[in-house]
Amino acid sequence: xxxxxxxxxxxxxxxxxxxxxxxxxxxxxxxxxxxxxxxxxxxxxxxxxxxxxxxxxxxxxxxxxxxxxxxxxxxxxxxxxxxxxxxxxxxxxxxxxxxxxxxxxxxxxxxxxxxxxxxx
Amino acid sequence: xxxxxxxxxxxxxxxxxxxxxxxxxxxxxxxxxxxxxxxxxxxxxxxxxxxxxxxxxxxxxxxxxxxxxxxxxxxxxxxxxxxxxxxxxxxxxxxxxxxxxxxxxxxxxxxxxxxxxxxxxxxxxxxxxxxxxxxxxxxxxxxxxxxxxxxxxxxxxxxxxxxxxxxxxxxxxxxxxxxxxxxxxxxxxxxxxxxxxxxxxxxxxxxxxxxxxxxxxxxxxxxxxxxxxxxxxxxxxxxxxxxxxxxxxxxxxxxxxxxxxxxxxxxxxxxxxxxxxxxxxx
Numbered sequence: 206x207x208x209x210x211x212x213x214x215x216x217x218x219x220x221x222x223x224x225x226x227x228x229x230x231x232x233x234x235x236x237x238x239x240x241x242x243x244x245x246x247x248x249x250x251x252x253x254x255x256x257x258x259x260x261x262x263x264x265x266x267x268x269x270x271x272x273x274x275x276x277x278x279x280x281x282x283x284x285x286x287x288x289x290x291x292x293x294x295x296x297x298x299x300x301x302x303x304x305x306x307x308x309x310x311x312x313x314x315x316x317x318x319x320x321x322x323x324x325x
Numbered sequence: 326x327x328x329x330x331x332x333x334x335x336x337x338x339x340x341x342x343x344x345x346x347x348x349x350x351x352x353x354x355x356x357x358x359x360x361x362x363x364x365x366x367x368x369x370x371x372x373x374x375x376x377x378x379x380x381x382x383x384x385x386x387x388x389x390x391x392x393x394x395x396x397x398x399x400x401x402x403x404x405x406x407x408x409x410x411x412x413x414x415x416x417x418x419x420x421x422x423x424x425x426x427x428x429x430x431x432x433x434x435x436x437x438x439x440x441x442x443x444x445x446x447x448x449x450x451x452x453x454x455x456x457x458x459x460x461x462x463x464x465x466x467x468x469x470x471x472x473x474x475x476x477x478x479x480x481x482x483x484x485x486x487x488x489x490x491x492x493x494x495x496x497x498x499x500x501x502x503x504x505x506x507x508x509x510x511x512x513x514x515x516x517x518x519x520x521x522x523x524x525x526x527x528x529x530x531x532x533x534x535x536x537x538x539x540x541x542x543x544x545x546x547x548x549x550x551x552x553x554x555x556x557x558x559x560x561x562x563x564x565x566x567x568x569x570x571x572x573x574x575x576x577x578x579x580x581x582x583x584x585x586x587x588x589x590x591x592x593x594x595x596x597x598x599x600x601x602x603x604x605x606x607x
Contacts, residue, residue: 216555218526235390236391280523291411301595308528315528
């Protein structure tokens with residue numbers, strides 16, 4: 206479903222504006238990730254990922270993105286980074302690990318890029 | 326009458342909490358960041374506010390997408406910190422000031438800001454990290470003022486405009502100044518500056534834009550209201566929209582402010598960190 210009069214998706218390279226269109230698409234995925242605020246839910250997910258994803262009604266594309274731990278694919282399927290950060294936390298991924306994965310570099314290279322941004 | 330002493334902004338990066346716990350104040354990575362705080366500590370020690378209005382953005386602890394308030398005002402007896410998914414130990418609750426919260430709510434709704442009032446609101450790193458930075462040991466610091474959380478939505482677009490954020494701050498100022506009891510108030514604006522966590526542009530930082538915002542927010546915040554929300558996403562990064570909280574803080578300070586200290590450092594985690602202390606005219 207789209208919100209055609211308010212299409213925010215074409216203007217900023219490498220950036221998905223999380224708006225109503227994305228919110229509709231990603232609701233189940235984000236709701237699952239929100240549940241990971243609680244330790245018992247993180248443990249339940251680790252104990253049985255497929256059943257846990259079914260419980261939140263994830264689409265097949267969302268499930269595959271989760272199985273692959275593929276952050277860009279999760280965003281494509283409507284994931285919001287603030288909730289995805291809780292998913293990443295289960296696997297002890299830092300925001301630099303997540304940044305590196307999305308930009309196709311190693312975590313060390315990603316950290317160096319951030320340090321370089323402060324040099325000029 | 327309540328009096329607004331000043332406003333303080335700071336980034337609220339989650340890893341700051343663990344850096345504090347591990348006392349990395351002189352660590353080469355962290356020192357340029359922590360060096361921004363001693364002058365703020367001295368100012369708070371001198372003025373000892375009774376109340377802190379902590380304007381932050383929730384990151385998916387207090388609110389989910391099922392019900393997403395654009396502006397929310399906490400009115401609880403205490404502000405509870407909870408696990409936000411990473412298993413970090415929660416801080417003890419921060420004492421609230423519900424009678425002042427309700428005064429603000431009454432005044433600000435009369436001014437046609439249709440806020441959401443919250444008698445329960447779990448507060449995340451956006452709220453607690455600044456408290457830990459400004460009042461070491463918080464909430465156990467003996468000078469810890471009572472606290473009122475105000476959260477603005479930066480999770481899901483449409484987010485409020487910079488113009489609306491500044492106007493909200495001005496309405497907050499009016500509310501606070503009309504509170505009948507003597508209270509010394511400090512207003513925090515937390516988050517920012519430029520950063521982006523998501524997408525192929527993750528790691529984006531924009532020093533030039535941050536310095537422009539830092540410069541104008543002191544004496545000409547209205548100039549910044551010319552920045553559209555999509556321009557803010559483009560120039561500050563997807564999560565740099567947290568600059569909205571700085572604008573809300575600034576609106577609460579009135580026209581006449583003195584800059585006491587500022588600090589700007591790249592990077593802490595994925596973020597260009599910024600700190601600013603503005604004192605209101607007596």
